[in-house]
Amino acid sequence: MGSDGAIFFLSDYGTGDEFVGVVHAVVHRLAPSVSVIDLSHEVAPFDIAAGAAMLARAVPVLGPGVVLAVVDPGVGSERRPIAVRVDGDGPNWLVGPDNGLLAGAWAALGGPTSAVALDPGRLTPAWTRRPDAGPTFDGRDVFAPAAAHLVSGRDPLGFATAIDAESLVVEAPGSRATRPMPTGANEVSALATWVDRYGNVQLDLRPSDLEELGVAADGVVQVFFAHRPEDRAVPARRVRAFADLEAGELGLVVDSSGLLALVLDQGSAAELTGATSGTVVRITAGAGARR
């Protein structure tokens, strides 16, 4: 993999406990020259679907290395610890629990080419886990050592067993279909898939979906929110940049992933509209009557 490969680390550990630092320390002890890059550790506890979505957004930009992802409510149970091989010029291994967390990432990277089930007995260093400790911290005891070995180019069959990539869990619990659906001649429905720190509301819509509705690049649409009464449609203007909007005006920009997002200029579209991740919206072309 070359000495420049990094480990890209995502979890729901938060940063108030020592979990993240301990995982870094385990990697450093096994592979001292490897950089560990934190994607985020603020995934909501146990929210596999949110972690999977974040990984899917991030991985296309990452360089060579190993993705280490831990959102793992089933730790210590029968769910398998896995490493999944993918091709391409980005990360070549994805390490984590077999619970759907990694599925969005491998899909974004062209799909798995092979997979292994990690063997804790061969991975856990004697110094990470007291003999009397419980199996509640596989990030430290299993996944970090596996990521360190893989980024160092070691043969996974030294600490894992080949499994059928077809047997992998491909859907995170609670994940939703994310394909916009035309719901009428002049209308499309969509799902809010992510609300970021600024309150931007990413939709599972691409610009072409609006073009099919006949909305121009600077056109106006009406947005209906499933959680609000129908007569409270909010107009939103297609713009290129946040700063193109008036104060308080709802906009639609193409975001850094190529998807449409509901936004304000220097404000939170999520707060304005009450939308959260999972909110369903319908969009119709035209400035509407209530402008």
Added chain:
Amino acid sequence: MGSDGAIFFLSDYGTGDEFVGVVHAVVHRLAPSVSVIDLSHEVAPFDIAAGAAMLARAVPVLGPGVVLAVVDPGVGSERRPIAVRVDGDGPNWLVGPDNGLLAGAWAALGGPTSAVALDPGRLTPAWTRRPDAGPTFDGRDVFAPAAAHLVSGRDPLGFATAIDAESLVVEAPGSRATRPMPTGANEVSALATWVDRYGNVQLDLRPSDLEELGVAADGVVQVFFAHRPEDRAVPARRVRAFADLEAGELGLVVDSSGLLALVLDQGSAAELTGATSGTVVRITAGAGARR
């Protein structure tokens, strides 16, 4: 110490200010090839006991290097800045204020073999501190330079004076005795020592303490919380993994430190029970009448 030694950094600085980054920058300027691994900076402000407990949990897993810890309400006063030497294959120096913060860590690493008092006058680089600045940021001016020098293998007597290890402060203010006490033939009392991000409540109990009560590996106990009326005992089942529990069922697992913790499956035991760090509980064997 070898070039792979890392600095393991814990503080109550938070990440909303530039303190943590400035300490990293000072280390990088003095020892550019050294990795600084953040354990956590979210220790509650001034909570020496919580920082000490976190260090004690973390240090047994860390590799060679230097622990840099700053929870330091006495900064600028007469409390001594120190570095404590420990033996073993983990960290060999612990750097911080002499206020009990480091005591759990050196105890977990076999006790101090020697100690020095750091000399700010010989440590503070001219570029970290304006001549007119106050002595309020020893993390930047004293502890970071000391850690950088020690991880680089420099002689501590170049910037510090030997002191008697017997003179070190060994107890953090507000720390509590953490030894379970049998309080009856069929009962043990314990202390909640840590609530983690998931709401798992770590107790100062080991599995052997329950075995002495005659509780089987999959047995049920009654947990009485000092802050709740006695008749509100909550049953808790000994399980191996979170996923072995029913939804909403309180469990006891052996955690990653070898201690027992009150847990839920994908939920917060702290929220369910109202337990916080410092809560006292009594545990009796048996399924009880109120199941």
Added chain:
Amino acid sequence: MGSDGAIFFLSDYGTGDEFVGVVHAVVHRLAPSVSVIDLSHEVAPFDIAAGAAMLARAVPVLGPGVVLAVVDPGVGSERRPIAVRVDGDGPNWLVGPDNGLLAGAWAALGGPTSAVALDPGRLTPAWTRRPDAGPTFDGRDVFAPAAAHLVSGRDPLGFATAIDAESLVVEAPGSRATRPMPTGANEVSALATWVDRYGNVQLDLRPSDLEELGVAADGVVQVFFAHRPEDRAVPARRVRAFADLEAGELGLVVDSSGLLALVLDQGSAAELTGATSGTVVRITAGAGARR
């Protein structure tokens, strides 16, 4: 710049999304041996003035390298992406949007010696940005590549155009004048410029300002807060260290930047007084009548 130069990274990205990690990954892909040191990413969204103040406090301590700063509500609009050259033994380039964010930093480092406007077309790697993505993440697409190239010593004219340093935006929107004003023979007014995690309230006053009022090094002053009735002056004692104060007693220490700060011992002066960043205070010498 030498191989030890680091990138010092500040933003309003927060750590709940993957933005910070993606920027680290882009730098690592372009300059794998370079350390990226996070100053903070918790600047309030869009708060250019707060980011500028934090940079101004931090940069005098930083070693060689590049400052990468992104608080950028105008992303995608006509505001220029820039890199500003400064002399000295600290950072030699400041990279970010031309919106005043960098102005405090270059002032603290002696002023700009030259400047360039970054050219996104020559900077954005094909792998960071899908062809159909919007221009909403210049941290990833423009600033991180520029910082990676500059820290690696590449010629900025390969990806940027010289501009007149006189044309740079020098004031962050919403920033306030921060010079104490004598408002009477025995009085000085000042501005609260920063409240840190501990609730310490930094003022734009130096010890010499109090000396001009005739306040001794251990003297007492009366502090009037613009947001509180005049008769509610709070006495504050000049001390060297937090621990010199009684419990609950307001103090004035010289902080690590050489400025005076209102503080408590192990408590929040901001909470006690209601002061926030931007609060105006008046200070008079003397213990007052209400001691």
